Amino acid sequence: MKIVVTVKQVPDPNATQGLESDNTIARDREVVLDPGDEYGIEEGLLLKEAHEGEVVLVSMGPERARDAIRKGLSMGADRGILITDEQLAGADALLTAKALAAAIKTESPDLVICATESYDGSTGMVPPMLAELLEMPQLTTAKKVEVSGGKVTIHRQTEDGYQVVEAETPALVTVTAGIAEPRYASLKGIMAARSKEVKQVGLADLGIEKGTPAETVLAVNDAEARQAGEVVEDDGSVGVEKIMAVLQAAKVV
Amino acid sequence: MATIWVYAELGPDKVAPISLELLAKARELGDAEAVALGPGAGAAAAELGKHGAKTVHVSEDQAFADFIAEPATDTLEALVKQHSPDLLLFGFTTDSREVAGRLAARLGCGLISNALDVKAQDGGFVARVPYFGGAKVADYKANGKPAIVLLRPKSVEASEVGGEAKVEQVQATIGASSKRARILERKVEAAEAVKLEDAGVIVSGGRGLGGPENFPILEDLAGALGGAVGASRAVVDAGWVPYSMQVGQTGKTVRPGVYIAVGISGAMQHTVGMKGAKVIIAINKDAEAPIMKMADLGVVGDALKIVPKLTEAVKAKKGK
Numbered sequence: 001m002k003i004v005v006t007v008k009q010v011p012d013p014n015a016t017q018g019l020e021s022d023n024t025i026a027r028d029r030e031v032v033l034d035p036g037d038e039y040g041i042e043e044g045l046l047l048k049e050a051h052e053g054e055v056v057l058v059s060m061g062p063e064r065a066r067d068a069i070r071k072g073l074s075m076g077a078d079r080g081i082l083i084t085d086e087q088l089a090g091a092d093a094l095l096t097a098k099a100l101a102a103a104i105k106t107e108s109p110d111l112v113i114c115a116t117e118s119y120d121g122s123t124g125m126v127p128p129m130l131a132e133l134l135e136m137p138q139l140t141t142a143k144k145v146e147v148s149g150g151k152v153t154i155h156r157q158t159e160d161g162y163q164v165v166e167a168e169t170p171a172l173v174t175v176t177a178g179i180a181e182p183r184y185a186s187l188k189g190i191m192a193a194r195s196k197e198v199k200q201v202g203l204a205d206l207g208i209e210k211g212t213p214a215e216t217v218l219a220v221n222d223a224e225a226r227q228a229g230e231v232v233e234d235d236g237s238v239g240v241e242k243i244m245a246v247l248q249a250a251k252v253v
Numbered sequence: 254m255a256t257i258w259v260y261a262e263l264g265p266d267k268v269a270p271i272s273l274e275l276l277a278k279a280r281e282l283g284d285a286e287a288v289a290l291g292p293g294a295g296a297a298a299a300e301l302g303k304h305g306a307k308t309v310h311v312s313e314d315q316a317f318a319d320f321i322a323e324p325a326t327d328t329l330e331a332l333v334k335q336h337s338p339d340l341l342l343f344g345f346t347t348d349s350r351e352v353a354g355r356l357a358a359r360l361g362c363g364l365i366s367n368a369l370d371v372k373a374q375d376g377g378f379v380a381r382v383p384y385f386g387g388a389k390v391a392d393y394k395a396n397g398k399p400a401i402v403l404l405r406p407k408s409v410e411a412s413e414v415g416g417e418a419k420v421e422q423v424q425a426t427i428g429a430s431s432k433r434a435r436i437l438e439r440k441v442e443a444a445e446a447v448k449l450e451d452a453g454v455i456v457s458g459g460r461g462l463g464g465p466e467n468f469p470i471l472e473d474l475a476g477a478l479g480g481a482v483g484a485s486r487a488v489v490d491a492g493w494v495p496y497s498m499q500v501g502q503t504g505k506t507v508r509p510g511v512y513i514a515v516g517i518s519g520a521m522q523h524t525v526g527m528k529g530a531k532v533i534i535a536i537n538k539d540a541e542a543p544i545m546k547m548a549d550l551g552v553v554g555d556a557l558k559i560v561p562k563l564t565e566a567v568k569a570k571k572g573k
Contacts, residue, residue: 035490093354094363122502122522123345123366123403128322128354137433138322140351153437156321157496158347161442165321167434177490214363214401215393218379223390226528226547231540234554240562243513243534244570246550250511250532252454252478253570 001053001147003044004109005077006100006130007037009061009068010120033068036115038182040175041072043145044113045183051147053110054078058103060088060096066198073193074185080198081107087203092213097129102206104134111152112172116141124174131172139165140174255283255339255373258399260329261301261309262348263289268297271344273304273411275404279342280305280414282373287418288332290325291317295420302418304411309418314425316432323431326355331426333360338399340378342371345403353403362397367502370409371395371402378402387521407506407529442495447481449498454480455509457500457527458488461516461537461556465493470560471515477567483507485523501526515556519544536560 012030044055057072059065060083069080083099091099104112112134117124131138142154143162152171155162185193203210232242247253257279262269272287279285287306289297291313298309310332316324329352333341341356343349345367357364365371368380369390378400384391395402449455456475458468468482475482483500484493500507501523512530517523519535519542527533528547535548536556545551552559 092363093366094358094361097358117503124350124503125354125357125364125366128351129358131322132326132355132358138351138355139434140321141347156436158439159497161440163436163440164438165434165436171434176496178492211361212363212396214357214397215365215380215395218392218394220384220389220391223383223387225388226533226549228546229533229549229551231545231548231551231553233540234552234559236558239536239552239554239559240566242550242552243536243559243563244566246532246534247478247511247567248570252480252511253567 001047001051001111002107002109003047003053003055003111003113004104004107005037005040005044005055005057005072005113007041007057007059007068007072008034008118009059009065010034010118031064031067033071034115034119036117036119036177037072038075039177039179040113040115041075041077042180042182043175045076046180047111047145047147056081056107056109058100059083060091060099069198070193071185073196073198074190075183076189079196082198082200083202083206084200085202087210092215093123093125094129094214095210097126097133098208099203099206100126101130101133102208103201104130110169111147112136112170114172114174116174116176127172127174134172136170136172137167138172138174139167142173142175143179145173145175145179256336257283257285257340257342258338259285259287259306260341260343260349260352261287261289261297262344262346263291263293263297266293268300269344269346270411271346271406272301274406274409275342275344276301276304276306277412278371278404278409282340282371282378286310286338288329290314290328290425298418298420302416303413305414305416306418307416308421310421310423312423312425314427316425316427319436320432321434321436322351322355323433324425324427325352326359327428327431328423328426329356330359332423333399340395340400340402343401343403345405350403353401357397357401362399362401364397364401364403365393365395366403368402368404368408371404383521383525387525405506407508447479449481449483449500449505450507452481452507452509454478454511454513455483455500455507455527455530456480456513456515457483457485457517458515459485459517459523460487461518462488463557467557468494470557470564474513474560474564474567477564477571480509485517485520514544514548515560517544518542519547
């Protein structure tokens with residue numbers, strides 16, 4: 001079974017958000033493999049271990065996104081494809097999906113695994129677009145995945161429980177955090193990752209042209225911010241007193 | 254006048270609240286119409302009409318309820334090509350974004366997601382989207398034809414106008430190969446005592462609580478206040494509590510009277526879902542946490558000590 005896992009390099013969620021004085025994003029900000037993608041990689045590796053085959057990581061980003069792929073390879077994925085092109089800077093969801101789809105098509109995978117959404121954008125639009133462009137069914141927000149006899153079955157997280165969803169492969173699955181505990185890369189894995197192949201491709205290699213983006217930025221303004229209120233240091237009683245006063249003013253006690 | 258379509262989500266026995274919110278926005282922007290697909294669509298048309306849909310395109314086909322995204326995509330594609338609406342509004346919800354994403358890729362028109370608002374401007378549409386951790390908002394002009402915008406729940410207030418919709422029965426156009434991701438079973442795991450979205454008071458917990466074993470102190474406080482318990486994405490991802498409790502961009506959007514954030518730092522992912530609360534109280538060890546800059550009252554201290562004392566104080570007060 002061939003499994004493609006999409007991965008993305010994102011600003012480190014644990015690092016302080018850096019903003020320059022001119023409101024641009026600080027360039028020295030730490031970047032990491034999207035923590036949400038580690039679950040997809042883990043699930044891919046578990047399926048590979050159960051069914052044999054290959055796990056291929058596909059990413060789009062600047063050249064340094066190679067580090068995100070390398071991290072996944074050190075966990076045990078077999079090889080990677082990095083789509084990098086100056087024209088892709090600031091790509092919208094559809095262009096991103098088109099580029100990923102073109103690269104994934106060359107692999108003809110049985111299963112494509114994506115995170116439900118990226119950590120930085122959190123809009124989750126790329127997976128359904130990708131499924132459409134790959135002409136695959138989409139089985140989404142999975143908290144459990146099973147593959148057997150040419151079929152994939154998932155538990156799809158819902159508001160109040162889950163749905164059991166089934167489709168024939170090839171199919172695209174999005175996984176939620178917590179589907180499987182991502183393994184740590186072993187020293188051996190890190191060493192092995194150095195010699196694994198990461199193929200780099202550009203838009204021309206994929207036969208894609210940059211179309212009209214879905215949106216044009218007209219203006220960027222400060223969000224309407226809530227006014228900061230009172231901040232008190234608790235001394236064992238003042239915290240509760242202050243909170244009770246606010247609750248009374250709001251008429252909830 | 255522009256024609257604005259709303260993709261209606263059908264709940265088990267009624268139209269989803271987000272769809273009625275979208276109709277309020279659609280009315281403001283032009284002639285509002287709705288598309289209701291699946292069992293119950295006919296009955297939903299009356300409710301959609303009351304909220305201002307002049308026409309509702311309806312199909313009761315069971316396939317819309319049984320298969321993920323693809324049947325709805327096929328039918329919407331056919332309808333869009335037939336009627337050429339100017340703008341399609343979807344809710345920023347799990348089900349709708351899956352259909353919207355597929356449709357935007359099929360039509361090649363792209364979309365604007367996670368919008369807080371959309372308005373008509375210069376013969377087109379401009380959507381307002383949170384940007385850079387929610388500290389900024391960007392105004393995006395929609396270039397797609399049709400324009401597709403996904404609006405966050407509770408961005409607009411639903412309101413009835415008492416109209417009656419013309420019901421157009423549509424032939425479900427579903428490709429033979431589109432009945433693929435089949436929903437075999439629906440399992441209900443947890444029913445909440447007080448629905449998070451409807452709660453007047455919400456007590457939410459984050460990583461600062463230290464571990465799932467400390468969540469019961471929030472339940473005690475919420476119980477005393479007659480409220481509900483929420484959580485940040487970080488602790489849902491960590492498996493402390495179920496997804497149904499998640500407040501934030503990819504969880505629930507809430508607007509309670511009082512929101513008490515306990516051990517939550519205040520990342521944009523979370524605050525975008527709760528900053529509409531009337532009063533925000535934060536309890537956090539870190540005086541510099543972003544949540545302190547938006548709270549009406551910030552208490553710097555140990556939540557594990559403060560929360561139980563607060564619960565006792567609330568009980569004492571209410572007991573009087």
